[in-house]
Amino acid sequence: MKFPRFLRPVATRVLVTFLAAAWFAGCASTNQVKSIVAESNAALLAAQFADVELAGEPSVAGNKPDWQTASRKIDEFIAAHPDQKVAASALRVRQAMLLIAHAQFALARSAFAEATNLKTDRDKALKNLSEPIIWWWEHSQLVSFNAAQLSKGREHLDAFDQELPKLKDSPDIRDLLAEMRARIGLKRVASIQSADGVKKKDAFVDVLNRYGATFTTDDVAAIKSGNLTPQSPAISAVERRRLRALAVIAKAKQGAQALRAADQTVALDDLSADPAVRGLGELVLGP
Amino acid sequence: MISAEAAGMAIAIAKGVIKLAGRIDRLTAEKDAVTGQLIIPMPPDSDAPDVDAALAMLREYLERTRNDDPDPLAGERGRLKALLAKTPVPDVWIEFFEKLFPEQAHPPAISPDAEYLKALKKWVPTVNWDDNENTQVRQAAFYIAAGRDQRGLGYGARLGLLVADVIAEFGAENTSLFIRDKNAQTIVQSVLQRFSKPDLEDFEDWSPFLRHALSATLNGLLDARTVFDGHAQWADALFEALARARDSAENRDDYLLGLMQGRGYSLLIGEGLQLAGETLASEHAGVFRDIVATFLIDAAPLVKKNKNDFGTFFHEHWGDLVRGGISAVAKHGPQLLEGKSPLLRETLLAVMNQLAATPSTAYFSSDTVLHLAEAALGAVARDPALLDGAVGEKWLKALIASIASTIHDTGLRAVFGRDGLERIFKDALATFAQHPELIIAQPGLARDVVASVLEAVAASEGMEAWPLANAAVSGALQGLSKYPELAGTKFGPYVAELAGLLAQQVKDHGLAAMQAADLIDAAVEAMLRNPRLFAALEKNVATAVLQAVLKAADQGQGTAGQVKLLADATLVEVARDVLAVVARYGIGFVENNSVKLLADRVAETLSAGLERANKEMGRRMDQTALPAVLAALVRKLLRGELADLDPESENFKKLFSEIAEAVAA
Numbered sequence: 001m002k003f004p005r006f007l008r009p010v011a012t013r014v015l016v017t018f019l020a021a022a023w024f025a026g027c028a029s030t031n032q033v034k035s036i037v038a039e040s041n042a043a044l045l046a047a048q049f050a051d052v053e054l055a056g057e058p059s060v061a062g063n064k065p066d067w068q069t070a071s072r073k074i075d076e077f078i079a080a081h082p083d084q085k086v087a088a089s090a091l092r093v094r095q096a097m098l099l100i101a102h103a104q105f106a107l108a109r110s111a112f113a114e115a116t117n118l119k120t121d122r123d124k125a126l127k128n129l130s131e132p133i134i135w136w137w138e139h140s141q142l143v144s145f146n147a148a149q150l151s152k153g154r155e156h157l158d159a160f161d162q163e164l165p166k167l168k169d170s171p172d173i174r175d176l177l178a179e180m181r182a183r184i185g186l187k188r189v190a191s192i193q194s195a196d197g198v199k200k201k202d203a204f205v206d207v208l209n210r211y212g213a214t215f216t217t218d219d220v221a222a223i224k225s226g227n228l229t230p231q232s233p234a235i236s237a238v239e240r241r242r243l244r245a246l247a248v249i250a251k252a253k254q255g256a257q258a259l260r261a262a263d264q265t266v267a268l269d270d271l272s273a274d275p276a277v278r279g280l281g282e283l284v285l286g287p
Numbered sequence: 288m289i290s291a292e293a294a295g296m297a298i299a300i301a302k303g304v305i306k307l308a309g310r311i312d313r314l315t316a317e318k319d320a321v322t323g324q325l326i327i328p329m330p331p332d333s334d335a336p337d338v339d340a341a342l343a344m345l346r347e348y349l350e351r352t353r354n355d356d357p358d359p360l361a362g363e364r365g366r367l368k369a370l371l372a373k374t375p376v377p378d379v380w381i382e383f384f385e386k387l388f389p390e391q392a393h394p395p396a397i398s399p400d401a402e403y404l405k406a407l408k409k410w411v412p413t414v415n416w417d418d419n420e421n422t423q424v425r426q427a428a429f430y431i432a433a434g435r436d437q438r439g440l441g442y443g444a445r446l447g448l449l450v451a452d453v454i455a456e457f458g459a460e461n462t463s464l465f466i467r468d469k470n471a472q473t474i475v476q477s478v479l480q481r482f483s484k485p486d487l488e489d490f491e492d493w494s495p496f497l498r499h500a501l502s503a504t505l506n507g508l509l510d511a512r513t514v515f516d517g518h519a520q521w522a523d524a525l526f527e528a529l530a531r532a533r534d535s536a537e538n539r540d541d542y543l544l545g546l547m548q549g550r551g552y553s554l555l556i557g558e559g560l561q562l563a564g565e566t567l568a569s570e571h572a573g574v575f576r577d578i579v580a581t582f583l584i585d586a587a588p589l590v591k592k593n594k595n596d597f598g599t600f601f602h603e604h605w606g607d608l609v610r611g612g613i614s615a616v617a618k619h620g621p622q623l624l625e626g627k628s629p630l631l632r633e634t635l636l637a638v639m640n641q642l643a644a645t646p647s648t649a650y651f652s653s654d655t656v657l658h659l660a661e662a663a664l665g666a667v668a669r670d671p672a673l674l675d676g677a678v679g680e681k682w683l684k685a686l687i688a689s690i691a692s693t694i695h696d697t698g699l700r701a702v703f704g705r706d707g708l709e710r711i712f713k714d715a716l717a718t719f720a721q722h723p724e725l726i727i728a729q730p731g732l733a734r735d736v737v738a739s740v741l742e743a744v745a746a747s748e749g750m751e752a753w754p755l756a757n758a759a760v761s762g763a764l765q766g767l768s769k770y771p772e773l774a775g776t777k778f779g780p781y782v783a784e785l786a787g788l789l790a791q792q793v794k795d796h797g798l799a800a801m802q803a804a805d806l807i808d809a810a811v812e813a814m815l816r817n818p819r820l821f822a823a824l825e826k827n828v829a830t831a832v833l834q835a836v837l838k839a840a841d842q843g844q845g846t847a848g849q850v851k852l853l854a855d856a857t858l859v860e861v862a863r864d865v866l867a868v869v870a871r872y873g874i875g876f877v878e879n880n881s882v883k884l885l886a887d888r889v890a891e892t893l894s895a896g897l898e899r900a901n902k903e904m905g906r907r908m909d910q911t912a913l914p915a916v917l918a919a920l921v922r923k924l925l926r927g928e929l930a931d932l933d934p935e936s937e938n939f940k941k942l943f944s945e946i947a948e949a950v951a952a
Binding site: 027028029030032033034036037040041042044045047048049051052081084086087088090091093094097101119120121122123124126136137140141142143144146147167169170171172173174176179180183187190191192193194195196228229230233234235237240243244246247248251254255258261262 | 308312313315316317319320321322323324325326327328329330331332333335336337338339340341342374375376378381384385392393396398399400401402403404406407410411413414417419422424425426427428429430431432433434435436437438491
């Protein structure tokens, strides 16, 4: 092959400049998606904490996140890129969570319905559990579940039980959904009358068995030791699991107390033999 | 000044970079959307009291306000009281509770995420979690990762494929810049063009990508087949045939890949073309091409439609069928190729259709298919009427079904093993191919002769059965090919019976498998010397005589320390000579007496002879003379010249001495 003779300084500079321009011009979609991810996350967190502000580019930093704007940007991106089916599906799941967090449940269902080409454990699990998640957002603040809601809640717990075993390799989403299952389960426990046989106790044992199975004995030991200081402010999945468990354990203690008051005390032997479950049981049932 | 060539290359590079940047943008946008962190808030939870506590509060309220005037429950007291008396309390209690205890029913909601933030503040006090300067740190604490991506190809690999794809496209469009050789340019360009379509980064798993790569290479080579023109006419013809078949297929790229993936292709290339080049005249290359193309085109819908796994069979054996065709043309002349509708094409298609309709063809080896095709083509070359309409269909069905049912027979497979059975069938089908007349008259011969022999041998359940079975099958078929008139006699069943007898001897009496095979050879040879005696009578004379020889061998066991005279190769020779004598002189004896008496007398004669031989060995005779001496005694018996069978009688001693001395002379 003949080495090209055009590699002379001027020509080379022109070519390099042109190529660099072409390259940067070709990053538009990526930048759009990055912006969508950042704004939607901020809007999701803002649903819980009113003081959240946008970070990043100086033009937007300090502004209050707006879920409607974030949702609209997702719609616009998908409309402008009809060939990007995989990206669109992932963005629809993101949009659905955004809509749920802002109580737009019907729109959230539509967004989930359009997420048809999902690839990751997180997105697939969220879509598969979209009905239980939406239902819990709709019912979590009720005084108590009535009979129909208790029954529906049980169905949803079963749906979690189908999904969680698939998520062993994705601890972030597995832990979050396991916590949600535990909270639905504890709400059911608080809504079952002790006069209704052993249903209340059985429901409570089920919560501890399922939730405890997501922990390791190291997790339990760390919680028991009372030292949960993370290695750095960048919280790992394990550290988050332990820190978030504190509130669930506190909530579960209330359930245990209610059962004791009704002479249906739950003992460690009522739980599964899994050491992590027994460890969680000690934390919940102990003093 | 920049040369035209350099300017062209610069433009090509610029186009490539723009394309590359666009596609990388698309891929990284997808990556960010799919793997981007996501905050998933947990809904706020109610801190309302447990239902038991709430019911206790209602009961306490009812009691506490029992005497209040005016009654705060007004007309509802009785209803609430009745409600609380039930077990369990109906759901309506919730309405009462919300009305009577609004603060307890709707306390400030507890946010699990706020609780988590509280824990963060406690355990990570070094960060001011409320400060908006730390917005990103706070968000990161809530991020939920995308987790496992269930696709086999990660974004790193797909980015690599994307770059490779753009380079391939660039290479395809600018091949001349890199490769000077015109032929090589054509091939590389053709392969790269196919390789770069569709966009490689769209593949999500390795398997379809590798399939695409292989398919692109094969199809690219085929597209560039003009480069090979003139190197070998038969190779050109095959390439052309493949190209035509591909162009007619519903899914063009997959069709070729399917053919290439099977073993048939390598076999065809390895042996078939060499044979074609050596034996077929070059003017027939075009006809061959048309035939193979038609054959492959017609196979496509059949392969797709067939539910009996014919697809796999075809992909593995299409080369064998074509090779069988070439071989048959070499043997039977170009008449198979001639005419408006060449016999080669018609027969190959008919065989293929029949194979597709026959279950159990998956057990066919390459040799089976090759010889089957050869045999069928040979038969049709002799008698083209065999292909006509229903007759042809029936004929092929009988031929293929008889082979398939025997090869598939699980009992036979258990005894002979897959390899043994295939070896037997390879030889049997090779005989059919050499003597197609065998299956013209009797297409079910595989079932009638081969299977019956194998079943007889299998019944003994002995080991090392296949050499004996192979010898019996081979002997029977050779016999039938030499004397076609035997097809209507009991020749086949009698050979099977002999094989069964010998298999039992192998199992029970320690007869070596190879000697059993030699014995069956000897027996078949004798049977062919006198079919009237050995194949037409109601009783199996050959089996009776062989039994007599084996009985004499058993009875003639030497005493301890003595050498056994009738064993090993001598046994085979004695059996051969005695059977030959019976073939020549036995008919009168059998007609005047019976087969049973023949067997008894032969056994007695041989026993007496062996007893004398033991005594005369080293005096008047040696071991090599034994077969001739014993055969001569049997000849005397059959001619009525031997009545005294007492080995110690003077008559017998004298006769034996005369024979021994005559043989020695």
